[in-house]
Amino acid sequence: MYRDVTAERFRHALSQFASGVTVITTGTVGTSTAAGCTVSAFSSLSLDPPLVLACIARGKYMHKQLAEAEHFAVNVLSDHQRDVAMTFARASEDRFAGVPVRAGHDGVPLLQGAVAHLECTRYAVHDGGDHDIVVGRVEQVEVTRGEPLVYAGGHFLDLGLESRQGADVPYEWLLSAPW
Structure with missing residues (x-):
């Protein structure tokens, strides 16, 4: 059945796609430059060179921070970090309050308890509609x-x-799969 694409229908359709939950962080641990937000619009992009992408809504505080940051980290949250996901999804003066962090390379905040950390250098920023x-x-x-x-x-x-x-x-099998 075909229907007009409204924002509500589009959002509902996309919500059917399961995604991992990440918190993107930038700035320096323990300073006012530290910033972070929950992002589910995250994906791998390339193996050579190793590239990832995150989609950030324009007009959000984190948009400016991330678009101008030289370095940022992707923290792939673990299944016991629902509260962390919610903390970084809400507006707050200090999203890092009470969240254990450590400094990664270049001082970027890494959230302890995450199942993976990807420390990145900004490679490019592209127009993506309202993101x-x-x-x-x-x-x-x-x-x-x-x-x-x-x-x-x-x-x-x-x-x-x-x-x-x-x-x-095995991960190696996925890399050698014919698709």
């Missing part, structure tokens, strides 16, 4: 144990991945 697409070249990668936080349909999902058995697909 800008910020592309980062990944300079440092850190992966820890844990399950990712996943969001779809307006809810965080419990995938129960810790209880699965025999369902692991």
Whole structure:
């Protein structure tokens, strides 16, 4: 069935796509330059060079911070960091209050407890309608144990991945898959 594309229908359709939850951070730990926001519009872009992208709404505080930052980090949240996702999704004077962080390369805030950190240098910024697409070249990668936080349909999902058995697909297989 075809229907006109309204903002409401478009948003509802896109909410059916499950995505990981990230917090993008920039600035320097412990200073007024530290900034961060929850972002689900995040994706890998290229293996060579290693590039990722995040889409940031224009007019938001984080938009200016990220579009002008030389360095930023992508913190892939773990399934036990729902409160962190909500903290960085809301407007606040200090989103970092009570959130354990450490300084990454160049002082960029890294959220402790995340399942992965990607430290990036800004590579490009592109027009994306009411958002800008910020592309980062990944300079440092850190992966820890844990399950990712996943969001779809307006809810965080419990995938129960810790209880699965025999369902692991080696990452090397994914790289060599024919698609």
